[in-house]
Amino acid sequence: xxxxxxxxxxxRPTQYPMAPYPPKTITLANGKVMVVRQAARExxxxxxxxxxxxxxxxxxxxxxxxxRLYGELLAWYRYRVKSEYxxxxxxxxxxxxxxxxxxxxxxVGMSYHTLAIDRGLRIGSHLFAAKMEYHIEYLGQDEVLIxxxxxxxxxxxxxxxxxxxxxIPHELGGGDSYRLAREIxxxxxxxxxxxxxxxxxxxxxxxxxxxxxADDDTIRERIAGLKGR
Amino acid sequence: xxxxxIIGAGMIPFGRRDExxxxxxxxxASLKALDDAGLGDKSVDAVYVGNMGAGMLQxxxxxxxxxxxxxxxxxxxxxxVENGPASGGSAVKxxxxxxxxxxxxxxxxVGGEKMREVTGWRATDFVATMTHPQAExxxxxxxxxxxxxxxxxxxxxxxxxxxxxxxxxxxxxEMGTLNPYAHVEMALDRDGIFDSPHAIVNNxxxxxxxxxxxxxxxxxxxxxxxxxxxxxxxKLTKPPVLIAGFGQATDTQTLQERDDPTDLxxxxxxxxxxxxxxxxxxxxxxxxxxxxxxTILEIAESEHVGFFKKGEGGKAATAGKTRLxxxxxxxxxxxxxxxxxxxxxxxxxxxxxxxxQLRHELPKNRQVQKAExxxxxxxxxxxxxVLAFVLRRVQL
Numbered sequence: 001x002x003x004x005x006x007x008x009x010x011x012r013p014t015q016y017p018m019a020p021y022p023p024k025t026i027t028l029a030n031g032k033v034m035v036v037r038q039a040a041r042e043x044x045x046x047x048x049x050x051x052x053x054x055x056x057x058x059x060x061x062x063x064x065x066x067x068r069l070y071g072e073l074l075a076w077y078r079y080r081v082k083s084e085y086x087x088x089x090x091x092x093x094x095x096x097x098x099x100x101x102x103x104x105x106x107x108v109g110m111s112y113h114t115l116a117i118d119r120g121l122r123i124g125s126h127l128f129a130a131k132m133e134y135h136i137e138y139l140g141q142d143e144v145l146i147x148x149x150x151x152x153x154x155x156x157x158x159x160x161x162x163x164x165x166x167x168i169p170h171e172l173g174g175g176d177s178y179r180l181a182r183e184i185x186x187x188x189x190x191x192x193x194x195x196x197x198x199x200x201x202x203x204x205x206x207x208x209x210x211x212x213x214a215d216d217d218t219i220r221e222r223i224a225g226l227k228g229r
Numbered sequence: 230x231x232x233x234x235i236i237g238a239g240m241i242p243f244g245r246r247d248e249x250x251x252x253x254x255x256x257x258a259s260l261k262a263l264d265d266a267g268l269g270d271k272s273v274d275a276v277y278v279g280n281m282g283a284g285m286l287q288x289x290x291x292x293x294x295x296x297x298x299x300x301x302x303x304x305x306x307x308x309x310v311e312n313g314p315a316s317g318g319s320a321v322k323x324x325x326x327x328x329x330x331x332x333x334x335x336x337x338x339v340g341g342e343k344m345r346e347v348t349g350w351r352a353t354d355f356v357a358t359m360t361h362p363q364a365e366x367x368x369x370x371x372x373x374x375x376x377x378x379x380x381x382x383x384x385x386x387x388x389x390x391x392x393x394x395x396x397x398x399x400x401x402x403e404m405g406t407l408n409p410y411a412h413v414e415m416a417l418d419r420d421g422i423f424d425s426p427h428a429i430v431n432n433x434x435x436x437x438x439x440x441x442x443x444x445x446x447x448x449x450x451x452x453x454x455x456x457x458x459x460x461x462x463x464k465l466t467k468p469p470v471l472i473a474g475f476g477q478a479t480d481t482q483t484l485q486e487r488d489d490p491t492d493l494x495x496x497x498x499x500x501x502x503x504x505x506x507x508x509x510x511x512x513x514x515x516x517x518x519x520x521x522x523x524t525i526l527e528i529a530e531s532e533h534v535g536f537f538k539k540g541e542g543g544k545a546a547t548a549g550k551t552r553l554x555x556x557x558x559x560x561x562x563x564x565x566x567x568x569x570x571x572x573x574x575x576x577x578x579x580x581x582x583x584x585x586q587l588r589h590e591l592p593k594n595r596q597v598q599k600a601e602x603x604x605x606x607x608x609x610x611x612x613x614x615v616l617a618f619v620l621r622r623v624q625l
Contacts, residue, residue, distance in 0.1 A: 029431040029442070031418025059247065120415060122431055129430070151348055194427040224247075 013082035016103045021087060021134045023204055024195030028121045032091045035199055035207040036130045039086040044077040046211040047086070050095045050117055053216035059224040061150035062115075068149075068172065069113040072100055084112075087134065089127050093212040097123040099131040101144070109135035109144035110171050111180075114153065117214075118222055125156055129193040136185045145170055145177035161188045230329045234462035234469035234623065235454050237266025238584040240577075243412040243450030243569035251280075251287050251343040254451040255296050258574075259339045262453035267466055273455065274333035275306040279320030279340030280573035281313055282355050286347060296339070306333070313359040314522070315609025316340060317452070317576025318477075318616030324456045325472050334457055340578070341451030342571035352447045356572065359610050361483045373444055375484065375611050376523040377436030382491050383525055384438065391438065393543025395423050397524035398442045400552055401560050405567025407595050410578075412448045412569030443524040448569030452578035463625060470584045473602070474509065474619030476502025482613050493533045496606060499617040500534035503604070507619035511535035514619070515600040516586045517557060518579035520608035521564040527551075530606050531559060534617070553597065561586070561595050576607035580618060587622040 023037035039047060051073070054066035075081040082102060089097035096118040104110045111131060116124035135144045146163060147170040148154040157163055163178035170177040185193075214222070239261025241254060249257075255278065263273075278293040289295075293307035312319040317340030324338040344352045353371050360366045360375070383389050398417055405411035422432035422442050432440045462469035478498035484490040504510060511534060519534075521527035528542040536557045537545050550556040562568045562582040565575060583603035585591050603620045 027418075027421050027425045027427045027431075029417055029421040029428075030415055031421045120413075125430055155349075191429055191433070194430050225244075 008079065012079040016083045016106060018083060018085060018103065019138045019140075021085070021130070021138055022197055023199045024130070024197045025199050025203060026126050026195050028091070028123070030121060033203065034089045034091050034096060034123065034126065035203055036087060036089050036127065036195060037199070037204065037207055039088050041077060043088070043211060044073050044086075046213070047073060047088070047095065047098060050213040050219065051098070051115065053219045054115065054117070054223065057220060057224045060152055062223055065113050065115055065149055069098065069100065069115055072112050085134070087127060087130050088211070089123055090207040090211065091118070093206050093210055095211050095213050097127045099127040101131055101135065103139060103141070104145065107142045109139065109141045111144050111146040112172065117219060124152070125160075125192070126194070128157060130195070132180055132185055133193050136182055142182055144180045146180060147172050147175055147177055149173075160192065231331055232459035233325050233328045233456055233472050234459040235472065235580065235584050235620070236457050236462045236465050236467065236469050237262040237264075237268075237455030238453070238581040239265050240410050240452035240581050241450060242410045243448045243571060243574070243578075245345040246343070246449040247345070249343075249449070251283055251289065251292065251341060252295055252299055254343065254449065255292070255339050255341040256299050258341065258451035258453040259296070259300055259337055262337065262339070262455050265467070266455040268335065268455070271335060273302055273305050273335045273337045275324070275327055276302060276308070276337045276339070277320040277323045278307070278309045279317035279338070279577055280309055280342060281311055281316045282342060282344065282572065285355055285358070287343060302337070312614055313609040314356070314520070314570070314572040315576055315607045315614050315616055316573040317578065318605070318607030318609075318618070319576070321454070321576060321580055321618065322475060322477060322616060325475060328456045328458060334461060336456045337453060338456060338577060339451060339453035340574040340576055342573040343449045344447045344571055345449045349447060364483050371436075372522070372611065373436040373439065376525060377439045379484065379490065379611070380438055380523070380525040383529060386491050387540035387543075389525065389528060389543040391423070393528060393547055394439070394443050394524040395419065396543070396546040397521060397527045398422070398566065400546070401521065401527075401564045401566035402442070404561050404595065405563030407592070408563050408568060411563040411567045412446050412450070413563070413567040417442060439523060439525070445522045445565040445570040448571045450569055450571035450574045450578070452574050452581045454577060454580055454584065459623065462623070468588050468625065469623045470587045471621045471623050472618060473621040474503035474505070474507030476500060476506065476617045478502070478615055480613045482610065484611055491529075493529055493612040493615075495612050495615040496530055496533040496608065496617075499615040500604070500606065503617040503619045504535075507602075507621065509602060509619060514557060514602050514604045516561065516583065516597040517559045517604040517606070518562060518564065518582050519559055519606045520575070520579075521560055521566050522570055522608070524566065526608060527559060527564065530608070531557075534604065534606060553595065558597050561597070576605070576616060579605040579607060580620065583620050587620055
């Protein structure tokens, strides 16, 4: 059925203008170079193919993180969420991690999810840091509200930065939010936020040309196999 | 006393084995060792299980009794041996003495630990229970913290640098990629963990001056061996490996009570005893498995057992002398750093790896050519209870 654009105009939340996230590269512990770049809305179907196998992985709360991320990205694709964005980590074109969030208002960011598809390389840490970098440095926000749904997330965000506990209910589950204020970000930046810009043209073109993803079994094995870390 | 040989060896891949209970892992490793020994209808007379934490982590005691029943080895004698991270080595020692004494002929020694069913914090706390209950633990000391302080002292006294530690990380993780039993099968890149400005995130400080990749992972796993008198071993099909030497020594529980905290006296004494019993010198050893729970320990132990002079171990590692083809290849299994460190399993796993080396069973990229003598060092506490074994290939 064709879209009723008159009705869509009512259903679609208004959007804040959002500055683009400039891509960067990060050298990982294994020497591979990860391109971190902003996804376009048209990338969502390809991204969801990588998220889908994670829906059925109970280990480390991958199921709930994936399920929510799947819904959030779909909402973005279908114009049912306000001012959402998504950043991707790609190595040799392969999708290795995803982060997303949105602008709650012009000054406050709402962190959504961080999903590392390749593990043991601190990809989640790098991508979460890129997300905070986007909110504070490029969207010009004063703070970001965050919750963790897994012990690993709690260790990586709440403790490593460290974040400040508030009593503001978070959009994900309604629990108390932790706050990354600008001053916390700037203090943590030298030890947690890295990356090189500009990205060499051939690397960016490779990443943008196609979002490659491993098959479902490989993704499950990487995340929840015997060697899962 | 009778000469004692290892006639069977087996281990399961180390890692995060969510689907297996501790008893499953102990049973799998035991069955592999029993199959490897090819004992046929013969059963074992006794079972020694090395384990540190079943009581705390699994709320389970008397695991040796449980294992003999699970394996249908009744009415074999069975005991659990707990000696911190040296539990595996102590279990091997108990099996060795039992056979050497003439009381038992066939003994199963298995070590295992299931550490990944608790969070990393709780696993670190569990390991820290080996520290002094009044002088250390209440003040928040952890083993990584202790290793950090030890490293700083060692750096100041002997000129060890982060470059030297890096050489251990790179070598052992590279070897882990070649070992199907290793927990960590990821080669590291010097740029990614050391030179690049991005390394600050990839390889953050864990316990200054130690960084993330200076530490072993927290692992699940199990390993097992079968012992019998050498004379009986000669009738079996696989080449037996003689336990030619054994030594154990202890030191003060707290580091600060030692005259020189950088002096790992128990390592030196245990190795000396093992060499004396085997009538060998450090220079006669062709391959070694040292207890590198932290990269500094591989360097320090390589000096304390006599492979290198004090202050030379780090330089030797950087120069490639401890790699395959070098003067004395160390931790070709990947060591604790990459094979993993399920604490109760480690001392047995080290012996299993040396057995594979001395039977010349490994692929070329891990096998020391014509290896005849091997050494293991299993390091308990922070060097307060150490076991060393010299193993020798038996020519039939």
